[in-house]
Amino acid sequence: GAVVSQHPSWVICKSGTSVKIECRSLDFQATTMFWYRQFPKQSLMLMATSNEGSKATYEQGVEKDKFLINHASLTLSTLTVTSAHPEDSSFYICSAPRAVETDTQYFGPGTRLTVL
């Protein structure tokens, strides 16, 4: 089956630093990827849609200058949390639909970010 990977799986950083999270589709090309955030005991909230070769589309309330998204190739999207603060601590999950399976989004394993 299709696989989506994320790196790193967890990261601890100091307040004010930037953190980059990678999302890769391993056996299919993904022109679109999605970035979600999940706080403890809450549901997944869509942050943005990453589009290969063009600007990401951000959901209402998500700061595009704080959460930088780059979809540089058909298999890689990156999310950079800039000037991270403790309130950014969360579980970040990416997903990608495979073009031939429009009813399936493949989720990455997630990245646990802790900002001290």
Next chain:
Amino acid sequence: QKEVEQNSGPLSVPEGAIASLNCTYSDRVSQSFFWYRQYSGKSPELIMSIYSNGDKEDGRFTAQLNKASQYVSLLIRDSQPSDSATYLCAVNKDGTASKLTFGTGTRLQVTL
């Protein structure tokens, strides 16, 4: 009103029983509906998708959709302890799995 609503639970069922998970959604134009299972600390995994009114069965799982009532449910037959997880209902307005709106999930506990 939340777009996708679920009872947070926990829903506790004995091993071997049927677990019934419910979800309501607010947007009538929603067309595609999904059930995901999420274990603690892990990302969601797809269990079933459903697009048309009625029942859809896959092994021990049955999804039920009633668009008139804006209601979708998931039945798990012969529940096993390994089914203990949070079940997320997700909805989309088009016929694909893109831009999903998730409910908060129902935590299921299957007891021995």
